[in-house]
Amino acid sequence: MSPLLTTAAVLLVLIALAHSYLGEKFLIGPLLKDPNVLIFKRAPLTKNILRFAWHITTVAWWGMAAAILDMKGADGKNLLSMYAYIITFAVTGAMILAWTKGKHAAWIVFFAIAGCLFAAA
Template structure:
């Protein structure tokens, strides 16, 4: 069973990589190109930044899911809960940092992501 979970983790991580790379190259980049912008995307750098980081946050979530799959496969039943909570906490923290940096603190999700990250790892560190 652990080999199936590792395979699932690898596929999920590759899915996240392909999503970010191909999405940026074939969808987000062209959509945000100056000659293609219309409406709100033409007027607001903030809206363009939100669209870009929201797209890539999906990949971060998939990488977090891949980390959980790998952690459960490698940790064994006794440590699986700790490994899972650590992976969830890291995923939430990374998401919060991405939102904070990309939006320069203007998007209100970053403190929620970071608070959830701390709360997720409390059982691990307590």
């Protein structure tokens, strides 16, 4: 197992945990408690959909971390999957960087994950 793949997987697990915890504490939780958000009054199911949609990202990232740990890297196996992940995490980093003008530091982690995977390919 390449240390680069392990590093990418660990970074992904950590950012997933941070995403769920910090998102729930500072974004989702307060938003769902805000009585001024009209859509929650009109469609109560929306609260649950928003919460599970937020946290399902964490579950997906954990699954991706497990798949990364299963990759072989430089020996030529799983390269299509690896390049798909490289592109996915590079684009994710670029979107976060662009949309937040660099104010949300997650772009650094996603570029680091893409870089680890690229170097291991």
